[in-house]
Amino acid sequence: xxxxxxxxxxxxxxxxxxxxxxxxxxxxxxxxxxxxxxxxxxxxxxxxxxxxxxxxxxxxxxxxxxxxxxxxxxxxxxxxxxxxxxxxxxxxxxxxxxxxxxxxxxxxxxxxxxxxxxxxxxxxxxxxxxxxxxxxxxxxxxxxxxxxxxxxxxxxxxxxxxxxxxxxxxxxxxxxxxxxxxxxxxxxxxxxxxxxxxxxxxxxxxxxxxxxxxxxxxxxxxxxxxxxxxxxxxxxxxxxxxxxxxxxxxxxxxxxxxxxxxxxxxxxxxxxxxxxxxxxxxxxxxxxxxxxxxxxxxxxxxxxxxxxxxxxxxxxxxxxxxxxxxxxxxxxxxxxxxxx
Numbered sequence: 001x002x003x004x005x006x007x008x009x010x011x012x013x014x015x016x017x018x019x020x021x022x023x024x025x026x027x028x029x030x031x032x033x034x035x036x037x038x039x040x041x042x043x044x045x046x047x048x049x050x051x052x053x054x055x056x057x058x059x060x061x062x063x064x065x066x067x068x069x070x071x072x073x074x075x076x077x078x079x080x081x082x083x084x085x086x087x088x089x090x091x092x093x094x095x096x097x098x099x100x101x102x103x104x105x106x107x108x109x110x111x112x113x114x115x116x117x118x119x120x121x122x123x124x125x126x127x128x129x130x131x132x133x134x135x136x137x138x139x140x141x142x143x144x145x146x147x148x149x150x151x152x153x154x155x156x157x158x159x160x161x162x163x164x165x166x167x168x169x170x171x172x173x174x175x176x177x178x179x180x181x182x183x184x185x186x187x188x189x190x191x192x193x194x195x196x197x198x199x200x201x202x203x204x205x206x207x208x209x210x211x212x213x214x215x216x217x218x219x220x221x222x223x224x225x226x227x228x229x230x231x232x233x234x235x236x237x238x239x240x241x242x243x244x245x246x247x248x249x250x251x252x253x254x255x256x257x258x259x260x261x262x263x264x265x266x267x268x269x270x271x272x273x274x275x276x277x278x279x280x281x282x283x284x285x286x287x288x289x290x291x292x293x294x295x296x297x298x299x300x301x302x303x304x305x306x307x308x309x310x311x312x313x314x315x316x317x318x319x320x321x322x323x324x325x326x327x328x329x330x331x332x333x334x335x336x337x338x339x340x
Contacts, residue, residue, distance in 0.1 A: 009041060009042050009043045010041075010042055010043070010149075010150035010151060011042065011043045011044075011045065011147060011148065011149045011150055011151075012038050012042040012043070012044050012045070012149050012150065012151040012152065012153060012186065013044075013045045013046075013047075013143070013144055013147050013149040013151075013152055013183075014031070014035055014038075014044075014045075014046055014047075014152070014153050015046070015047045015048070015049040015052075015089065015140075015143055016031070016032070016046075016048065016049060016070065016074075017048075017049045017050075017052050017053045018048050018049075018050055018053055018063065018066040018067040018069070018070040019053050019056065019058070019066065019206065020066065020206050020216075021065075021066060021069060021216075021218065022069065022073070022216035022217050022218035022219070023070070023073050023216070023217050024204055024206065024214045024215060024216050024217065025194045025204060025214070025215045025216075025217070025255065025258075026194045026203055026204035026205060026214075027217075028077065028217055029191065029192040029194050029255075029258045030191050030192065030193065030194060031153065031188070031191065032073075032074065032077050033077065034153060034188040034191055035074075035077070035079060035084075035153070036077055036078040036079060036080075038153065038188075039079070039080055039083045039084050042151065043085075044083070044084040044085070045084070045085045045087075045147050045149070045319065045322075046074065046079055046084055046085065046086050046087075047086070047087050047088065047089050047092075047143070047319070048067055048070050048071060048087075048088045048089060049089050049143070050063065050067050050088055050089055050090045051089045051090050051095065051096065051139065052089070052132075052136060052139065052140070053066075054132055055130055055132035055133040055136055057130075067088065068302060068305060068308055069218075069298070069302065071086065071088075071301070071308050071311065071312065072298045072299075072301035072302045072308065073217060073218070073294075073298050074086060075297075075298075075301050075311070076217075076294055076297035076298040076301060077294075081311055081314070081315065085315050085318045085319055086311060086312070086315045087312055087315030087316045087318070087319045088312050088315075088316065089143065091312060091313075091316040092316055092319045092320055092323055094142075094146055094320065094323035094324055094326065094327045095139065095142055095143055095146065095323070096139070096142075097327050097331075098142035098145065098146055098323075098326070098327055098330060099135070099138055099139040099141075099142035101142075101172075101330055101331075101334060102138045102141055102142055102168050102172075103135060103138055105168055105171050105172060105175075106138050106164075106168065110164070110167075111134055111135065111137065111138065112134070114137050114160060114161070114164070115160055116136075116137075116160070116161070117129075117133060117134060117136070117137070120133060121133070137160075137161045137164050137165075138164075138168075140161050140164075140165065141161075141164055141165035141168045141169075144162070144165045144183055145165060145168070145169055145180045145183070145326075146322070146323045146326050146327075147319075147322055147323065148180065148181045148183075148322075148326070149181075149183050150181070150183070150184060151183070151184055151185075151186035152165075152183045152184070152185060152186060153186045153187075153188045154185045154186070154187070159185060162183065162185050165183060166182045166183065169181070169182050169183075170182065172330075176330075176333040176334060177333060179326075179329065179330065179333065192254050192255075192257070192258040193254070194251070194254065194255060194258070195247065195251040195254075196208070196209040196210075196213035196214070197209075197212065197213045197214070197215070197227055197228070197230075197231040197232065197251070198210050198212050198213035198231070198232055199213060199232070200231075200232060200247035200248045200250070200251045201247055212227055212230060214227075215227055215228075215255075215287060215291070216291075217291060217294050217295070217298070218291070218294070218295050218298060219291050219295075220291075220295075221288035221289070221291050221292040221295075222288065224284075224287050224288055224291045225284035225285070225287060225288040226284075228252070228280055228283050228284040228287050229280050229281075229284055231248060231251075231252060231280065232248045233248040233249055233252075233276045233280075234246040234247065234248045234249055237275055237276060239253075239268060239271040239272070239274065239275075239276065239279055240268060241253050241264045241265075241268055249276065249279070252279060252280070252283055253267055253268065253279075255283065255287070256279075256282075256283050256286060259286050259287065259290050260286060
């Protein structure tokens with residue numbers, strides 16, 4: 001299934017949680033589209049982080065449905081299972097096995113200092129924060145280090161977690177001998193930072209944006225077009241790219257450029273002397289076409305769940321080929337008695 005060259009390409013690893021019915025433009029242009037490009041020159045491992053989503057105690061049938069929807073969208077986006085390994089975290093038992101060993105290497109204060117943990121506890125209140133949320137970065141370290149990747153594509157918000165992964169790798173190597181490669185953050189080129197359509201000073205986000213601030217990849221085309229039409233714009237009427245003084249228009253130009261591949265300057269030149277409304281109408285069409293095609297491809301995959309199960313099973317086999325020997329080695333090194 002994999003070409004011989006997969007062993008010579010540097011390995012990269014990324015995961016995404018199945019916490020929504022649809023990924024949105026922020027996810028897609030900020031990360032998922034680059035995953036597709038990474039397949040060209042990396043031995044890429046992509047997983048649905050379904051265990052991580054349990055820290056929110058999702059409805060079981062909804063979690064299952066969203067997991068399939070996530071897989072279908074990754075395939076629709078162009079993740080190619082002939083070249084990449086696509087799997088569900090929960091189907092590769094080594095993730096939790098290694099996480100437990102790392103729990104023993106992580107200080108309580110160290111885990112408590114994670115900014116994402118503090119933010120979420122601040123939002124949910126301490127009584128609603130569970131231990132899975134607290135240990136989330138430790139499982140994430142296991143997710144990463146199991147595959148000894150060279151590169152981990154990360155956004156700014158995940159840098160601290162990658163730092164913990166590096167610290168745990170170093171700590172393990174120090175106590176038990178060289179085992180883990182220290183993964184490097186890989187700041188992917190060409191990512192677009194897509195902002196909230198209703199509040200263009202904040203990034204587009206499932207948890208923070210209003211429904212009209214987000215364009216989902218699986219939005220109905222007419223609805224997506226309407227969201228562009230009602231996007232917040234700035235004072236003045238000139239169409240220029242200036243994120244400081246014109247965050248609204250600049251965000252629309254970023255989206256236009258991200259979908260069409262035209263650079264922003266070319267788009268700005270084309271709209272010289274025209275109004276904001278003209279830009280919104282044209283961008284509305286571009287966005288509607290994009291989500292229509294994406295939705296069609298995704299639904300075609302979702303029409304055949306048996307095939308998605310087959311894709312995930314094959315991915316899990318390939319992931320375990322890499323992960324299982326690592327856990328055997330780790331268990332040996334920490335002194336656990338090997339079973340027969």
